[in-house]
Amino acid sequence: MWMESKREVEEASRSRASFSRRLLNSLLLCNGDMEHLDEYMQDKLFVLQLAVWGLRGVTRVILANNPLSGALILAALFWASPWQGLLGTLGVLASTLTAVIMGQDSAEVTGGLHGFNGMLVSLLMGVFSSAGDWYWWLLLPVCLGSATCVFLFSGLSSLFDRWNLPVTVFPFNIIIILYLLCTGPNNPYFPHHRVTPPGALEPNATELLAVQVIRGIPLGVGQIFACGALGPSLLILGAVLLYSPLLAVHALLGSAVGTLAGLSMAVHHHFLYSGLSGFNGALGCMAVGGLFFTFSWRTHLFAIASAFLSAYADIALSNMLGTMGLPACSWAATLTATLMLLLTGSLAAYRIPIGQVRAPECNLLSHSQWKAGNTLERESTDV
Template sequence: MWMETKTEVEEVSRTRASFSRRVLNSVLLCTGDMEHFDKYMQDKWFVLQLAVWGLRGVTRVILANNPLSGTLILAALYWASPWQGLLGTLGVLASTLTAVIVGQDSAEVAGGLHGFNGMLVSLLMGVFSSAGDWYWWLLLPVCLGSATCVFLFSGLSTLLGHWDLPAAVFPFNIIIILYLLCTGENNPYFPHHPATPPGMLGPNVTELNAVQVMHGIPLGVGQIFACGALGPSLLILGAVVLYSPLLAIHALLGSAVGTLAGLSMAVRHVSLYSGLSGFNGALGCMVVGGLFFTFSWRIHLLAIASAFLSAYADIALSNLLGTVGLPACSWAATLIATLMLLLTGSLAAYRIPIGQVMAPERNLRSQGQWEAGNTEDRESTDV
């Protein structure tokens, strides 16, 4: 009797362990780049494939590459503002379809590389438009601007590829500045709000609210998508965690560094509270902290330095461009990250070629396997 009971307990334990293992494996299949999902989608309808390519393009904005993360981010944008969600969806689809029509590299299209700049252009056009939500004429420049990003991305990729550098969001930054310069504040068809320099103090300066400053740190992650609501920003952060916890940690760390830089420069309180002081720092920290470099303690320190440089450069550029009513967008993080990728010396050994960039955790595993293989080769050749 006792033996039968013991056997039953062992069987129940094995069943539970097997169930937990299956659940864990299912969760792990939804993390990282989800390359197996691309194989599953190969023989599916074009519309379904286009949706997956678009979702990957959505996550490329925040340096991820996961269609489930893209679904969460789109849900967050629609939660914050249905109009902004619609513009973002239209932007990523317009740029991805344009890439398909003009015959861009199929692997790049499937990886979402031709979608994220278009999405950013459409989101920023909506944010700066002073015509209000559901202004349908705005869809015209949204589609044209998003489509134009494909040609800029292709040309810049060829140019920067000689130095193994990504085109990143250079197309977005160029297109949105050109659009705002063309339209102006009083344009009868596409008016927009002028940008305010972060160094400009308001007429009634009040004491700093520490709680709102802390809220500004996760909002800095949301502001990468021009989202200034706390709930949707946390959902966006959750989407990054699904792709890579290490990337999410650097996103929060970079936003905190950017907020600290804003405090040290006494920027307007609204910039601290809304997360605008943190998003360039978040991007600068994420690029270096395990994405384009194999993670180590030295790279972690370099990521923090990149976040500080991106944040201070953003304050400087915002004050400069704000004098003519233009936003600095993500010029600071893009330029600083590009310079970081050109580093020489011992840190250059941690640099990952563009074609081999994956989720940070997978980069670490690949580096470990490569080092283990080299060790075995050395041992086998010893005499």
């Protein structure tokens, strides 16, 4: 009797252990780049493949590459605004289909590299449009602008590849500025809001609310997708966490650094509360903190410096472009990350070749294996 009860307890503990192991393995299959999904989708319908490519393109906006994270981000956008969610979906599909028709590199298409610029263009067109939601004429420039991103991406790639640099969101920043310059605030078909320089706003008349400032830190992650609602922003942060916990930490850290930079420059409280002060800092910190550089204490400090530089550059560019009624978009983080990748010296040893960039944890593991292999090789050649 006692032996039977003991055997039952052991079997129950083994079953619980096996269930926990299966659950952990399932979770591990869902994070990172999910490369196994590409092999599974090879013989599936084109529509299903296009959906996966598009979802990867969605996550490329936050420097990730995970279709499940892309699904979470799309859900967050539809939660915040169904109209913005529709525009974002249309933008990523238009640019991805254009890349397929143009015969762009299949690895770039399947990895979502031709989708994220189109998505950003469509989202920002919707944000700056003064015609309101569900203005169907806006779908025309959304499709054209998203498709044009593919041409710019392809052309800039041949130039940037010489220095082993990523094109990132240069096409988006160029297209959205050209669109706003072409239309203008009083355009009868595609009017948009005129941007006011932060320095031209009225001085802060009320005292600073610490709770609102803290709330603005996760909103800074959401503002990467032009999302200013707290719930959807937390869901977007969760999507980053699913892809890479290390990248999520740097996203929050960069947004906090950007908010601190805004406080030091006494920017208008609206920019602090809405997360607009933090999103360039978040992008700059994520780019350096484990994505394009192997994570270490040196690159971690380097990522914080990149976040500060991105945030201060954003304030300066916002004041300069705002005089023409134009937004600074993500020019600050894009230029800062490109500058960081061009640096030489000891930090250059931590830089990851563009073709080998994966999730930060995978980059860290690959770097450790490479160092171990080099050590063994040196020891074997010693006489």
